[in-house]
Amino acid sequence: MKWLHDLLGRQARPPALVAPDLSAPESLPEPPELSALADLERKLDVLTRGSNPQTKIGKRAEAEVQRFFGGEALRGMQSAASTSENGTIVFAADRLLVTFLGRSAAMAITRKLYSDPK
């Protein structure tokens, strides 16, 4: 019965503010002082840079940006990101999503990207 209890508990659990990390599914919750926005920015930064294990997720993040803001916005960010050393333009993608869709929707996108990286 424990497995059933665990399963039901997982279903009923309110959504976390922080997207689950696939490499460490049972990782401890983030410290509360870390703001949700900063966390989202950090994760999207990793995604959009397309770092090696997460290239597929990065592509999907790009698709999300294109869906919500358009192809030109994505191309602008891609070209700027490729020339930018510190990735300041990459942050624009996170900020766009958070600013214009709201924190809740932006986090939902992040969660989707992490939870289903097919």
Place this chain on the structure above:
Amino acid sequence: MSRAPRNVRRLWVSLGALLTIGLAAYGHFVLTGSYDLLVLFFRNAGAAFFLCVTVAAAYFAFQVRSQFDATEPMRLTWTMIFLSGCCQFAGLACSQVLGMDIAWNPLVPLGAFNAQRASALHDIGLVMNSPVAMSLLAGGLGRVLILKRRLALVGRLTLRDRIFIGAVLVFTADQLFEVGRMLAHNRAAVTVTQVLLWFTDPLLAVLLMQAVSIRRLVINLGDGLVARCWWMMAAGVVFTSAGNAFMWAENYSMIPLVLSPLGWFIWFLPVTAFACAPCYQLEAVRQAHEGSYSLGIKKGHALAE
């Protein structure tokens, strides 16, 4: 290009149906010279459409507003757009229903309808619907542009944009000159309503400049759902200006009498565009939550589809 959200399709289909009926009434006017059918159309089907669509616009804007936390800057933007929608609705309710001697005006069966009250309600409606609603909308759009500038997103205006803005400013200056002439001629005849309505043209000029900036920005962004939301807002402002310009041309007898009723139809376009804009934003939010286990955290995600 993805399919438009269901509510957007519904709104444009309703507008199409309304315009079909309206153009039939216009055809009757052209053939017979009688305004009867046209007046019947605008006082009933037209007024009902205005009320339903503006209330829908306010409701959708409220739904979008509720997607943002109190600390997020876009919440205030959408609050202003929501309040603008409420003012539009209240203004249209006063000017198109309560101030009119029509069967479905609730004041008529109650015996509370009289010409003086109707005139006052009509004036209140015009002020609510034009300068008050426009100032709130201008506040909302202004905040969007500030936010986009902070994100380094504002597109550079082209020469054609600047010429257009210049023309708008010249038109506004001309209108203000007319106001000055009227004041110099007969100051005693000026009413409070007139004074308040004088703010309409300058506000419309501000809105048009914002619309041009938003249009340029949207062109630079591409065809995304959020971009389309602001594209619709800009389209609403442009349609409002077109209606205003038509009225101005009509006042100076530039429009032949037979074409004059066509200008009345223009006003259906901005209300529909303003109602469609938040639908795109709601669709974007719905798609953001789609497939995520956060679906249904906030009410109203299913609304856009």
